[in-house]
Amino acid sequence: MHQQSIDRREYNITAYTENQVGLLNRIAILFSRRKINIESLNTSPSEIEGIHRFNLVVVETEEVVRKIARQMEKQVEVLKVYFNPNEDVIWQEMALYKVPTDVIAERALVERLLREHGARAVVIRKDYTVFETTGHREETDKLLTVLQPYGLIEFVRSARIAIIKSSQGFHHKLREFERTEPGPEVSENDYLNSRGQVFTM
């Protein structure tokens, strides 16, 4: 059973849900009961009013992620769950860096480094300046390392947000959900047309 661990990798789980108190806990415990750490979690209103979008990142095998995704989707207030490996999504994280203003003013090198890393000043005050950059983890990490020697005061990074490359958006799905009788689109059967890959007897 434990040899599965070699197949573990990052998965991006995208869930569309109702905006409901307690739902975050209901979703989180699906992971914690299996002792799986959530590496990143973002939740915010989606493009559709009243519908929230969760982005979660976990490191697990596809089989475990599929089971959890189904268990998430089974929750009464969850509309739809997708899971994708990194190559199927466009993803970004945002980072903020607070640096003493005098260092930047005095050292042209720092300014150049910031520009090289695509950082943008958000706030400039006499005592400190806050820069913002967006990218993959390695990119935001790199700027962090670069700024460390120059008196970095504070650093924060957001959760990952991810767009699914093949997604057609959620509007048409929602219309299906709002129909009293479920259409065939709604209860998609993952197996259709992919039985060869799915059934590993």
Next chain:
Amino acid sequence: MYPQEQPRPAPTSPETAVATPFSAPAARPISGAEAALLALLAEGVDTVFGYPGGAIIPMYDALYDFREQLNHVLVRHEQGGIHAAQGYARASGKVGVVFATSGPGATNLVTGLADAQIDSTPLVCITGQVFAHLLGTDAFQETDILNITTPVTKWNHQVTDAHELPAVLAKAFYIARSGRPGPVLIDITKNAQLQKFRFGGYRPCTHIRSYRPRPIVRPEYVAQAAALINQAKRPLVLWGQGVLLGQAEAEFRAFVEKSGIPAAWTILGAGALPTGHPLNVGMLGMHGNYGPNVLTNECDVLVAIGMRFDDRVTGRLDKYARQAQVIHLDIDPTEIDKNVKATVPVWGDCQETLPLLTELVQARTYPEWRQRFLDHDAEEIAAVIRDELFPTSDELTMGEVIQQLNELTQGEAIIVTDVGQHQMVACRYARLNRTRSSITSGGLGTMGFALPAAIGAKYGAPERPVVAIIGDGGIQMTIQELGTIMQTGINVKILLLNNQFLGMVRQWQELFHDRRYSFVDIQSPDYVTVARGYRIASRRVEARPDLQPALRQMLEHPGSFLLEVMVMRENNIFPMVPQGCGIGEIRLK
């Protein structure tokens, strides 16, 4: 105003019970508590199991005016209340309803919620909660019951404003009973119970956009399943509680009889096909019958219907039915491929999918294959069953008690069992002619379940005899419910099989821990005297000649009766699949 003006719908089936919307607006403002009770009536609720307390007093105050319409059963402990509601739901097929107060009242429900969640029992539990303005302040009897119960409920919700109540309760009943049923908990703050508002009428819930209780049936999968079955040489059907929950007993029987496939059951599926049916080849799992366990590993096509491949059924998964093509019918998509990979998944309500499948399968018989089951039966009878049911030892066995009970009830009683050795014996040997005749704590294995569940079962099926079979360990966990029996005068037969041990754990200690009997030697009170204290008729039996007369006395007694049977102290349940073994390694001794 309802219910005076509008007749209550007859609670025939869960679907029709709420078919009529109650939209008559109230003439005067009513309290949240009263609105909640009107909602229960509209849902066809006739019985509530509960226990009052500070935060739910307004509900009880409103209940005072509904004593005629709603039968409230005062239990002795909230755990007893929820197990009774489970028994009620399992016997009747309706939603069980529980009232409890905040704090300890609510936390006492947790075991029952977990039990109902894992055994898919429809419940609506209503708990009182402190005033909304006190939430989060560690107020007296405040506990965060929503977060405590989230893992063990299908859905839960807190109501802080009476206006929400009708819609939330409508949702609660819809979620509890639809799809794969389960427990729902609604926590109502005291201010919401007291709050007066204009009740706009009650409208049952029939659709929630984010909730799909019934997957769409894909005919192409049914066709693939039928094709697999039609080319099978040694097919085997495994059925579970899904057949009962889908009220698909007739559809199931038609499928089995046309296809001619031998069928074995999980502990919660018991009774969907009568135990005496020629195609019923017995019980699956750790203490199930020899034939269906061994032959699961020899069949070529496995047809799993409304069952979830629990580890007590499968034993070691990597040694389970590796040779078989698996067809899995289930309403819950998360069960497909969870434990056993399905060759053909058939999602859907089995009441809907089974007739489609029956239509496409060929009428067959498998005489040689069925003979294999009979051969294994003969082995099991010789090695285990004969000595268990017709012992020659001095001491009584649990099996012969069940055998004698069968002779008297003729399989017509509802058998409610607790957890342990007596449970395995009762489930293995009880004769069941009708569906919804076996009620037990399967997935959670909750000792203390049977006594309160039997009380609830009797309310759920008052026309049927109810026999609770309980061990000397389990009865001491919820023995206070004898008080409920005393006060209500409900007619429940309690058959106490006393081996003066926590027998199942003792068996494991004997077999796997060198007979180191660590804390399994449990003492009992004098149950006959205890029962008498509760004004319940009782008797103790120790000798074989007294057994049948005593059982007859118990069954013929007009009211409740506790019969304690002293049975063999150190007897083991066989066959047995030891933990960590494949089902092929099942032991007969």
